[in-house]
Amino acid sequence: MPSVAVTFPRENAADVARMRGTSFLAAIGLGLMLAVMPALPGHSRGAPESFADLAEQISPSVVNITTSSVIASPMDGGPQMPEGSPFDEFFRDFMERNGDAPDGPQRSEALGSGFVISEDGYIVTNNHVIQGADEIEIEFFSGNRLDAKLIGTDPKTDIALLKVESPTPLPFVSFGDSNLMRVGDWVVAMGNPLGQGFSVSAGIVSARNRELSGTYDDYIQTDAAINRGNSGGPLFNMDGQVIGVNTAILSPNGGSIGIGFSMASNVVTKVVDQLREFGETRRGWLGVRIQDVTPDVAEAMGLAVAEGALITDVPDGPAKDSGLLAGDVITSFDGGSVKDVRDLTRRVADAPIGEAVPVVILREGKTETVQVTLGRREEAEAETTVLTSGEPAKPAEAMILGMTVTELDDAKAAELGIDPATKGLLVVKVDGTSEAFAKGLREGDLITEAGQQPVVLVKDLEDRIAEAKEGGRKSLLLLVRTGGNPRFVAVSVEDGAMAPAEE
Known part of the structure; x- marks a missing residue:
């Protein structure tokens, strides 16, 4: 098939003029x-x-x-045929026969x-x-x-x-x-x-x-x-x-x-x-990384409905200055309810720059309203953000939730190019039959939070699993960084066996 x-094309004027005298089939072949x-x-x-x-x-x-412009070569302004089009060869022959392929720059119209x-x-x-x-x-x-x-x-x-x-x-x-x-x-x-x-x-x-x-x-x-x-x-x-x-x-x-x-x-x-x-x-900029609240994430966080935008990271910017944190769920922005990431992105873009707007969040089961003074996205997109947190951890390994995780030390962080100040549990192996694998966790991922609390030691993760089970939760929310990009993943704890990792 x-x-x-x-496709987002525009018509080449010269080609249309040449082809008006040809058959209808030829006109179709221009890849319009x-x-x-x-x-x-x-x-x-x-x-x-x-x-x-x-x-x-x-x-x-x-x-x-x-429109008129000078192009470097005739191919830049010629008809653009869809890949695999049956008319591609026909039109290349047509253009060559009519001498429409001069060398060097030429003016093109569209x-x-x-x-x-x-x-x-x-x-x-x-x-x-x-x-x-x-x-x-x-x-x-x-x-x-x-x-x-x-x-x-x-x-x-x-x-x-x-x-x-x-x-x-x-x-x-x-x-x-x-x-x-x-x-x-x-x-x-x-x-x-x-x-x-x-x-x-x-x-x-x-x-x-x-x-x-x-x-x-x-x-x-x-x-x-x-x-x-x-x-x-x-x-x-x-x-x-x-x-x-x-x-x-x-x-x-x-x-x-x-x-x-x-x-x-x-x-x-x-x-x-x-x-x-x-x-x-001039679009507004909140300064957070966010993801949708999926049903499993909502269950892991004890939310009644899977709505809102879940903050996965807060780099330097307006949100950080206003006290927003990773793990907060934005449910309302500037007086309007937030359904998902797409909804929030548009609302923020349309909001006034340099003015404080109310942002309603869910944090640890409670609703809070935070005033955030928005920046400008066009300016922020040119900046590079460096994420740092915590202290180096002691090395240890364990098999948990279908993953082999190790405590991150300075040597391992340096080997992987991770900021030595970053703390968390490094995923060194993932069981291909596990739920963690199905949800995208892979070797090299870094787990920095579990149950919305920092994890530095293997015991921290074990404790969060135990707390989730005691609280009647079916899953545990993990904050995972892949190549520095954070995301939340909800993993079931019902069969989350813990055992010493293999050497």
């Missing part, structure tokens, strides 16, 4: 891909008799975008889509549409053309903001509330597919809250026809409001198969506002 890939997504209002509505009135209303605000959001000329598109461009030209529905300047980009959400100077006010569209969109709602996508010019397609919202690869992903999935060149174009609800920016498609062959993705407008509007005001994004 062919592989399926998520891009992303479009539909979404509709939050109330029930029957299928319209026609989309003509809506298309007439919104078309003047949709634009075609042509096409995409966008939409006007203000009468004074601000335009939204995808970052990948304009990335690396030396020149950006906007073609309006009327046929007029204007040069655009880049205001700012956000690669994390693949959004870019452009600006044109127009002698007259421009027709524009407004953003709608993507949270009102429901699966099954009608949506309309507009753009410049395959370089053919302004085009309209309709479909429904197939799914919501899709993630592809980014931290802030919130995609609407649609079955509206999406092809290369549509990237950056708008996805409209039936009220003519933009509820998504068409970004990617899932396809085994580079063409539309009815699985398209559009970045939700409630994400886009925040990014656009920041790009418009600052020319860059």
